[in-house]
Amino acid sequence: MKVPIILALAALFPGMGLKAQDSTAIKAINPADFARHISVLASDAFEGRKPFTRGEDSSIQYLAAQFKQLGLKPGNGNSYFQEVPMVSISSKPAGNLVIKGAGGEVSLQYLEDFVAATRRVQEQVTIPTSELVFAGYGIVAPEYNWNDYKGLDVKGKTVIVMINDPGFADSTLFKGRIMTYYGRWTYKFEEASRQGAAGVIIIHETAAASYPWKVVRSGWSNSKLHLQTANNNMHRTALEGWITLDAAKKIFQLAGLAPDIMQQARTKGFKPVDLHLQTSLVINNSIKKSTSHNVLAVLPGAKRPQECVVYSAHWDHFGIGEPVKGDSIYNGAVDNATGTAGLLELATAFTRLPQRPARSLLFLSVTGEEQGLLGSEYYAAHPVFPMEKTVADINLDVLNTFGRTRDITVIGFGQSELDEYALRAAQKQGRITMPEANPEGGWFFRSDHFNFAKKGVPGLYIGPGNDAIGHETGWGKEQTAAYNRLRYHSPTDEFNAATWNMDGMVEDIRLLFDVGYHLSNESSFPAWKKGSEFKAYRK
Numbered sequence: 177m178k179v180p181i182i183l184a185l186a187a188l189f190p191g192m193g194l195k196a197q198d199s200t201a202i203k204a205i206n207p208a209d210f211a212r213h214i215s216v217l218a219s220d221a222f223e224g225r226k227p228f229t230r231g232e233d234s235s236i237q238y239l240a241a242q243f244k245q246l247g248l249k250p251g252n253g254n255s256y257f258q259e260v261p262m263v264s265i266s267s268k269p270a271g272n273l274v275i276k277g278a279g280g281e282v283s284l285q286y287l288e289d290f291v292a293a294t295r296r297v298q299e300q301v302t303i304p305t306s307e308l309v310f311a312g313y314g315i316v317a318p319e320y321n322w323n324d325y326k327g328l329d330v331k332g333k334t335v336i337v338m339i340n341d342p343g344f345a346d347s348t349l350f351k352g353r354i355m356t357y358y359g360r361w362t363y364k365f366e367e368a369s370r371q372g373a374a375g376v377i378i379i380h381e382t383a384a385a386s387y388p389w390k391v392v393r394s395g396w397s398n399s400k401l402h403l404q405t406a407n408n409n410m411h412r413t414a415l416e417g418w419i420t421l422d423a424a425k426k427i428f429q430l431a432g433l434a435p436d437i438m439q440q441a442r443t444k445g446f447k448p449v450d451l452h453l454q455t456s457l458v459i460n461n462s463i464k465k466s467t468s469h470n471v472l473a474v475l476p477g478a479k480r481p482q483e484c485v486v487y488s489a490h491w492d493h494f495g496i497g498e499p500v501k502g503d504s505i506y507n508g509a510v511d512n513a514t515g516t517a518g519l520l521e522l523a524t525a526f527t528r529l530p531q532r533p534a535r536s537l538l539f540l541s542v543t544g545e546e547q548g549l550l551g552s553e554y555y556a557a558h559p560v561f562p563m564e565k566t567v568a569d570i571n572l573d574v575l576n577t578f579g580r581t582r583d584i585t586v587i588g589f590g591q592s593e594l595d596e597y598a599l600r601a602a603q604k605q606g607r608i609t610m611p612e613a614n615p616e617g618g619w620f621f622r623s624d625h626f627n628f629a630k631k632g633v634p635g636l637y638i639g640p641g642n643d644a645i646g647h648e649t650g651w652g653k654e655q656t657a658a659y660n661r662l663r664y665h666s667p668t669d670e671f672n673a674a675t676w677n678m679d680g681m682v683e684d685i686r687l688l689f690d691v692g693y694h695l696s697n698e699s700s701f702p703a704w705k706k707g708s709e710f711k712a713y714r715k
Contacts, residue, residue: 204525205522251473260544262403264463267292269459275454294413301458305455307332311325312324312338324448325371331371334415340381344616365413403553404465475539477534486561490512490544490573490624491543514574537692545623556631568594568634576681585640587619591704592704601687601691640652
């Protein structure tokens with residue numbers, strides 16, 4: 177590592193008179209400090225860092241204290257905190273989800289077969305007898321000549337839809353295996369609301385969703401958080417939920433549909449199907465309105481302080497939830513104590529520079545990512561730096577815990593010129609950049625840079641590389657897959673100093689330091705590439 181780091185430093189600090197042997201800034205990003213921050217943030221004492229809990233208080237106070245100790249200025253006027261008004265809704269169906277038709281009924285058990293909740297801020301939400309319609313992917317995408325709701329009036333009805341988008345099954349459709357936002361579950365709920373549906377239920381498939389049913393179950397068995405709105409979310413469908421694939425098959429069989437109905441829905445020209453079935457459901461809610469917090473700190477720019485480069489990471493996780501093997505604390509060590517600790521490491525590194533960059537650096541740790549990117553959504557609507565003055569967002573979420581790699585994964589590769597910044601930084605380390613291995617997972621839409629992208633600000637989001645140094649081909653990829661399969665959104669996502677290898681994490685964050693350093697000293701703004709759906713927003 178010594179030679180690549182020294183070579184990188186020579187290019188990293190042009191004209192600043194910084195000698196390689198005085199590389200205080202880059203050395204500030206180191207395994208010991210990284211592990212120290214992670215061990216605190218992911219400890220049981222922080223109770224899984226859920227908003228509105230003691231875990232939030234512990235988390236945001238720890239972050240603010242660290243930023244203050246570094247000498248960074250409060251990012252929101254005189255405060256390190258930005259208030260984010262949210263509402264916590266703990267939804268519990270009153271009983272099974274019973275689907276009835278002329279040929280009988282199917283009774284689905286809560287958590288085992290289905291989950292259901294509501295965004296409506298009401299103590300009880302009733303979905304009276306509602307007709308069921310199967311609307312394929314539940315997508316309206318004019319640019320792809322696709323409309324699953326064409327000719328369909330779903331007002332008062334409950335829509336059943338599939339996860340992901342048509343490109344997952346047919347590479348000639350949409351962007352092929354690269355998931356578009358139309359494939360995300362959040363879009364499915366939004367579109368059903370726009371169509372006026374009473375309810376929307378997504379069919380879970382592990383491959384298409386990129387996570388198993390237990391992730392859905394654990395995420396929906398606890399309370400859900402939403403941003404407060406003036407109309408208490410009455411514009412949203414009354415019911416939002418998921419069913420297992422087996423449950424969907426039972427419903428289709430009861431409706432007398434062909435076994436390949438879902439396969440038919442993956443082809444262009446598919447028309448929605450009235451299932452001639454009905455359901456009803458009562459959802460009881462425990463409601464708590466409160467305020468969560470983003471944490472913000474600024475290193476003012478020396479020449480153009482009104483322009484800023486953002487580093488973001490979400491501090492939140494799921495708190496205390498459904499026990500797994502007796503453990504009910506969802507510590508979120510990888511997701512996202514690693515990224516939050518990385519944010520602190522980057523902040524430390526920038527404060528060690530011999531002179532401040534030309535542009536300001538905003539270190540933004542957001543709330544509510546696990547509940548639907550809520551903290552970053554709020555910041556994007558209420559930014560402390562105008563979006564037209566925001567150069568880029570470099571986002572940290574789920575870092576490498578298994579050691580150094582010869583490559584680095586750029587999630588959403590091909591979206592913006594930030595790809596080239598990452599490539600140059602990787603080359604200084606003797607590494608290469610690669611697109612994500614499973615773009616069908618829609619990872620570019622699943623973390624906080626996405627809310628910046630929707631405002632036209634390019635985002636760089638990296639993931640662990642796959643070509644692990646000192647291991648056979650495929651070993652690194654399997655480590656990531658094993659995490660997603662066994663520990664993602666589970667109480668088993670805990671920090672283990674004995675098994676974690678911090679070297680890859682450190683090298684990746686040093687790469688992101690390089691990218692941010694260059695962006696903060698330039699006068700130009702990185703652009704979206706041709707074909708990006710976000711290009712028009714920057715204009």
